[in-house]
Amino acid sequence: MSHGDLETGAGLRELVERLYPLCRSITGDGVRRTLEIVGEHIPLEIHEVPTGTRVLDWTVPQEWNIRDAYIKDASGRRVVDFGESNLHVVGYSVPVSRKMPLAELREHLHTLPDRPSWVPYRTSYYSPTWGFCLAQETLDAMPDGEYEVCIDSTLADGSLTYAEHVVPGEVADEVIISCHTCHPSLANDNVAGIAIAAAFARTLQTPQKPHYTYRFLFMPGTIGAITWLARNDDRVGRIKAGLVLACAGDPGSLTYKRSRRGDAEIDRVLAYVLADRAHKIVDFSPYGYDERQFCSPGFNLGVGSLTRTPYAGYPEYHTSADNLDFVSTAAMEETLRTLRDAQAVLDRNRSYVNLSPYGEPQLGKRGLYDSLGGRSDAKQAQMAMLWVLNLSDGEHSLLDVAERSGLPFDSVVAAAQALHDAGLLKD
Amino acid sequence: MSHGDLETGAGLRELVERLYPLCRSITGDGVRRTLEIVGEHIPLEIHEVPTGTRVLDWTVPQEWNIRDAYIKDASGRRVVDFGESNLHVVGYSVPVSRKMPLAELREHLHTLPDRPSWVPYRTSYYSPTWGFCLAQETLDAMPDGEYEVCIDSTLADGSLTYAEHVVPGEVADEVIISCHTCHPSLANDNVAGIAIAAAFARTLQTPQKPHYTYRFLFMPGTIGAITWLARNDDRVGRIKAGLVLACAGDPGSLTYKRSRRGDAEIDRVLAYVLADRAHKIVDFSPYGYDERQFCSPGFNLGVGSLTRTPYAGYPEYHTSADNLDFVSTAAMEETLRTLRDAQAVLDRNRSYVNLSPYGEPQLGKRGLYDSLGGRSDAKQAQMAMLWVLNLSDGEHSLLDVAERSGLPFDSVVAAAQALHDAGLLKD
Amino acid sequence: MSHGDLETGAGLRELVERLYPLCRSITGDGVRRTLEIVGEHIPLEIHEVPTGTRVLDWTVPQEWNIRDAYIKDASGRRVVDFGESNLHVVGYSVPVSRKMPLAELREHLHTLPDRPSWVPYRTSYYSPTWGFCLAQETLDAMPDGEYEVCIDSTLADGSLTYAEHVVPGEVADEVIISCHTCHPSLANDNVAGIAIAAAFARTLQTPQKPHYTYRFLFMPGTIGAITWLARNDDRVGRIKAGLVLACAGDPGSLTYKRSRRGDAEIDRVLAYVLADRAHKIVDFSPYGYDERQFCSPGFNLGVGSLTRTPYAGYPEYHTSADNLDFVSTAAMEETLRTLRDAQAVLDRNRSYVNLSPYGEPQLGKRGLYDSLGGRSDAKQAQMAMLWVLNLSDGEHSLLDVAERSGLPFDSVVAAAQALHDAGLLKD
Known part of the structure; x- marks a missing residue:
């Protein structure tokens, strides 16, 4: 079976159109068929959890x-x-x-x-x-x-079906991207989210591994997340960040809902990435999508939620008007770009230690500084090096440096790389 | 001797009118006669502390x-x-x-x-x-x-006279309500305060005990509070909150002066209770009424001060113009309501621990959740349960939940009670 | 050789005019001649550090x-x-x-x-x-x-020249005042700073020692500070505060750049002292003058920078237009007054412990309180005593008291002195 390139708007829309008519619920063949179609784009590991299985405080239903x-x-x-x-x-x-x-x-x-x-x-x-x-x-x-x-x-009696797709990273620490698969013909909630998650997963399939291991979770809302958490007790400690993706295609502006912690790394990354786009940031509340489960007090993970118009925030929500006309290709593309940008920051956000912390190291003798002094126009690259050196005390990440200095994160990363290569920083 | 019902405005005013003419000072028969009249409304334990008694850095005067x-x-x-x-x-x-x-x-x-x-x-x-x-x-x-x-x-040589009225609570931890009895014919400062304290004490005399033990202190300013503190060293550790009540009947809006701590529970409770009324909140200063003593650095109690126009804040202050015409019955009633509202919050403000903190517990199977999903109108009671469950990690009180969620404190309390009854929360 | 009184504007200007024409650099005879002239006003200890000496990550140049x-x-x-x-x-x-x-x-x-x-x-x-x-x-x-x-x-091969002038204080803990001596004919950057530093040093030469030991550092930018830090490893721990003085005479308003810590005592002192003057306060950045070295992460000293228009912030910066006409005598005088005011606060800022912390001590019996009570006009001196007593728990300095109370620092100091003399406070 042929399929479009998910990284284009047309490909995204084609996938949304294929998934939209299926009758999904928290279990059943509609979910299985959905995962089959997603599986044409990215390999999925399908899990079937039998009816009656105890999962945390819940039981897998019929x-x-x-x-x-x-x-x-x-x-x-x-x-x-x-x-x-x-x-x-x-x-x-x-x-x-x-x-x-x-x-x-x-x-x-x-x-x-x-x-x-x-x-x-x-x-x-x-x-x-x-x-x-x-x-x-x-x-x-x-x-x-x-x-x-x-x-x-x-x-x-039967089973509850969910799927995982894992992109191995340089480290075993994980970032999870979760989207619910339990809604029938509701295009924004959450066919668009499913399609964008799959598209984002494809962008990670490059020869260069991402820094973190990315785990994509396609599962029914509430009971699915609870089932996954119940079965992955040993993995929870490795989750460094996560996003619950939903309502990802409507024409409203992007909304980021903070994790329960409120100051988790993912919260800072999304604030940084969204700063250049029309957006809203809202505090955590225990109502919405599966951030409810990831941010329950026992887990309290650094998992936020990325949507456009948030949960229950538009008249079309949970009605037949949440149809294919309601989702915008441009909006889906922007949501996907935001995910990619967030990954680019998250994966490169490190804390370094300045190995020459007493006074400034002499950058000039290492070829890192303009030799002709006295000029009042400081170059951005040199400023970035000075900031990275000054704040690399093990307590500031590169994102801290970018925020404090006002310099672009990319410049800060480049400066850190140059200083690391010159032996002035260690991880 | 007959007397009016203190819980009505007319009763409050009648008591103020009886107390007003007496010549009070920090000692003497005027104070004794004042306490006799208050004692017609609430039982008082009268203390006589002889002249010359050393009390902290002071000595009881003649x-x-x-x-x-x-x-x-x-x-x-x-x-x-x-x-x-x-x-x-x-x-x-x-x-x-x-x-x-x-x-x-x-x-x-x-x-x-x-x-x-x-x-x-x-x-x-x-x-x-x-x-x-x-x-x-x-x-x-x-x-x-x-x-x-x-x-x-x-x-x-004689003695200093002060009085206590105690309403036993479910716990021995105490809330103190203190008002000064040393001013002669000054109606707002502090005959109104004395009358309102007595009225508040009467409202607590119900078959249902308050949670905290409420101790009412009628005593002369400064030397009285110092005498009480000197004689109650063992009790100070039990004081969880307190209010110094003064200038309680003038037509100005309510003013709450924070404890020295600034973030004591009483500070949060008063801020919450006053939010719906015209009010001011001011930071602690070591000038005013007996909060000066309760908030001296050695004691540093969670004691704030509730007034209408604060200490020395009106032209009539400490003059013959602070007379019966200056105090308003409606203002006294509002001050009394505020005390009652504060008690209602303080007594029900607890921190719980969610016994099912991994994921959300299944409320539906316990009859705590609407069975028909998919509706976008979340009911306040269900929201309150979700918030209480999410924040009940032992570090958040119900007042925290109310403030963070924006839900009414009463709804939050009701949710906590329902969850506690269902075995999902422990104290 | 005669020279004017540096504490007058005319004296400052005369010194600036003498220093301006000299050809300074990071080494060489121009620096030596500059220090000779400064040495006519305050005794200087001259240091010559040979070419090739390793200093931190650097080497003293030819x-x-x-x-x-x-x-x-x-x-x-x-x-x-x-x-x-x-x-x-x-x-x-x-x-x-x-x-x-x-x-x-x-x-x-x-x-x-x-x-x-x-x-x-x-x-x-x-x-x-x-x-x-x-x-x-x-x-x-x-x-x-x-x-x-x-x-x-x-x-x-030769040497790098720098100079120190030390005003011994009551304690060995040090305050450093540093200014760069490496710029040729640039009047504001930094001939004015050199002259004002010398003038400030002269004001400290009174029979009454300052509380802290004040160390004035006249040295070339970057390599000078690095050389000093390399040779004074044992002294760095004694530096309680410091100011890098530069661009001290232009007509712009005063600017204080915070230390890297951001909340060091010097940061609080300068904010307090500048509050009454037109000024700007900016956060630390690792670009500018020798605060870069003192605030490198290994040292992280409480050293800020006092300038008028800051580093590179005016068109004349690093050009021939930074000449004698560019510096204003009135501006230099104001910078000097600010230094003196900062020293007056810094040297008197202590934390005391109230020895009578339970209740208020009876000020009246110690002659510290007006005997006739009931007056609504509280005197500033009495308010200051109450504030000092209330906040003297070992965790608040007199500057904290001044800021929290809104009272003048001088009144707070006077109150603390009176209370200390009365045996109510200990250091």
Whole structure:
């Protein structure tokens, strides 16, 4: 099967369009098919965790699959049809096949009266029930009378599916990029995030390893993150940073939500990288995506969340209006660039120790300084060397140097490299 | 003797009106009579500390009592009369009975030239002298000539009187509420404070004990607080918070003066409680009321001061214009409400430890979470639970949670209670 | 030889005028002659450090002296003449005596095209070369053709010269005042600084010793400071504070550049002293004068820099326009006053411990308090005593007290002295 180059906007959009129609949930074949498609771009290790497995305070639920669902009117016409949109069925609905009057059916119908043409997205993972979501307009047009309702679903022991993709780094310390795979046809939340994560993973596949090991996690929200954390107790200590990626394609400006720590390295890196772009930075709150789990007090990892408009922050959120038209190719490209920029800073952010800390070392004799003094225009490269030497006491990282000096991070890195090569700095 | 309900404005005012005329000082029968009247509302333990007792760096002074005092003109008319206002005599004046020309008398007269109709309030506790305070207008109308001056006072060994009222709490840790009882007819400073302290004490007399033990201290300024501290060395370690209450009834907005620590729990509680009211918050200074003693560097207690217009901050301060008209019933009621609100926060402010800190615990299976997911309107109660769980690492109190989350303290407390009942939190 | 009183503006200016014409560099007779003149005002200990001496990461260079230099045109006229201004020769130029066409000569000529009438200042200490600095106008007027160039200089083994002047204090802990002596005819940078340092040293020669020992360092920039630091390893630990003095006479407002620590005592003192004057305070950067060396990470001393317009911050910087007209007598006087004010605060800034920390001590019985109470106008002296008592817990200095209370430092010092005399404070 052919596929586009994910590093272009067109490639990203093509992947989003392929993933959008699938009926994903926290378990089931829609997730498996999603991971299959992502796997065409980057190799994935697929994990299947059986129903009933205890994971932290939770238990892996039964697996849900659905083939068809509809509400037929008295004439036999499908007035609500799962075939048209998988949002029409409440996620994890138990099977049903009955006739009932509209009055009784209403208790199982969900609409958005304020947005009469939109279909809401609803789930009921841990409380067995069934239901349909539909436009208020559709409901208003349904006469009283008998309706035939059918949900051809299965809720049975099976497994929860998640996938990992690992890019080995120079060191075993890890950066995790996590995105949820449990939402059906919601383009921004989170098909765009899945596609951008895959694209970002591809950019790391170069002969030159990244400094950190990058672990990409494609897993259902909440239960997926909890399952992964439960099964990776020994790995958690190696996680130096992480980002939960969601709502990554809408036209709003970028938003970074800090880790619970608030001053983790990832928080500083994102603040630095976003400074040149329209953006917002918000403090951690225990509501949103899987940063809730990574930042629970027992783990308290340096994991933030990168979105465009954040969780529940736009009217289209969790409705049929979060569709392919809602995500912008340019926005997805910008989110991807931001991830790459963040990686470029994070991977090069080190703390050095000045080996000649008493007075300035003589840069001139090492060819690191202009020989003709007295000129008042200090060159940026020389300033960067002086700053790196002055702050390299083991307590300041290169990002600290860049922030304190106001010099570009790239210049600071180049200065540190030159000084390291000259034997003036050690790691 | 009948008395009004202190928890109403009318009751507060009635008590203020009864206390106002008494001639209080740092010792003497005026204080005793004041405590007798307060004792009609709340049981008081009266302490008498003999003259000459060493208390910290101080010594309990002789007791002062006064029966009459006047300045008579040549015609025998009392131009200044203690019977009209106890402010007319300098507090702790030694006895005198002499005739003298106005020129000589002037050295013993105190006026407020800028406020010619007001009588100032003056004392001389530790330097034996005598004097009269009068309106500048009165002085201006006094012709030269002989005057008969009489102060029928006694300065003799006796005792210093103070009182305590204790409301036992669930724990022995204490909150102190202190107000000075040494000022004569000054309504705002501090008859209003005495009345409001008594009213606040009454509100705590419910079948349900407060969490902390509340100790009310009615004692003369400076020497009283020093005496109490000297005699309660063993108790000081149990004081978790405190408020010095003064100037509690004037029409100005509420003012909270922080403890010396500046970030004590009481400082945070008052800031939280006052946020919804017109108020000012000022930093500690070693000038004002008995917070000076509680916040001396050796004790450094978490004791702030609650006033309306603060110490010396209004023209009527320490003059005859601080009279019954100056205090407002509505202002006293608001001060009382603020104390009650502060107690409600302080008594319920705890730090919990999340017993399921790795990932979020599954609230749904404990009946603590809405079963139907996907809705974007997060309920406040659920948000409060998530915040309490996330921050309950033993280092955050519920007030921290309320401040960080922006949620009402009551919701946070309710969430903590529900989580505690579900076995998810421990104290 | 007679000389003016340095503590007057006229005396300062006279010294500046005498020093200005000398051809200083990082070594050589110009520096020696400069120190001789300074030595007429304050006794100096002169140090000569031989060429080749290893100092930290550096080596003392050869000594440079120059007698004459010129460019003669075809008619034999000196179009550029060292005799007119020592800026005309690139510092440390190797000897040359040749004829060459203008095209070849141009590679050795430095001008300021944007300031066509100004001569730039250039040096080449560590890379052997030669060159001339001249006005762009002069260059523009030079016809093509042969020129005779002569630099009658010597670059030979010798020594680096620096000087110290020490004012012994009550304690051996030191304050250093450092100024660079390596610039030729640049009035603000740093003849004014040399003169003001000498004047400041004179003000300390009173019968009453300063608290700290004050060490004045007159030495060439960079290599001088490095040489001093290399030879005074044992003394560095005694340096409690310091100021690098430069650009001390231009008409711009005062600028204080913080030490690398940012919160060293000297940083607090200068902020306090400058608060009443037009000023700027800037954070440390590893670029400027010898604070670069004192604040290198291995030393990290509490040394800031006092200038008027800072390093490289004015168009005249490192040009012939930094001449005698550029420095203002009033500005030099203000810089000197600021140094004296800073010394007055620094030398009196102590931390005391309240020996009566439980409650307030009774000031009245010690004659430290007005006996007649009840007056609402608190005297500044009494407020200062209360503040000093309250904050004297060993963790607050008198400067802390002044800042926290808003009271003048002098009042705070007077209060501390009174309390100390009364036995209420210990050092």
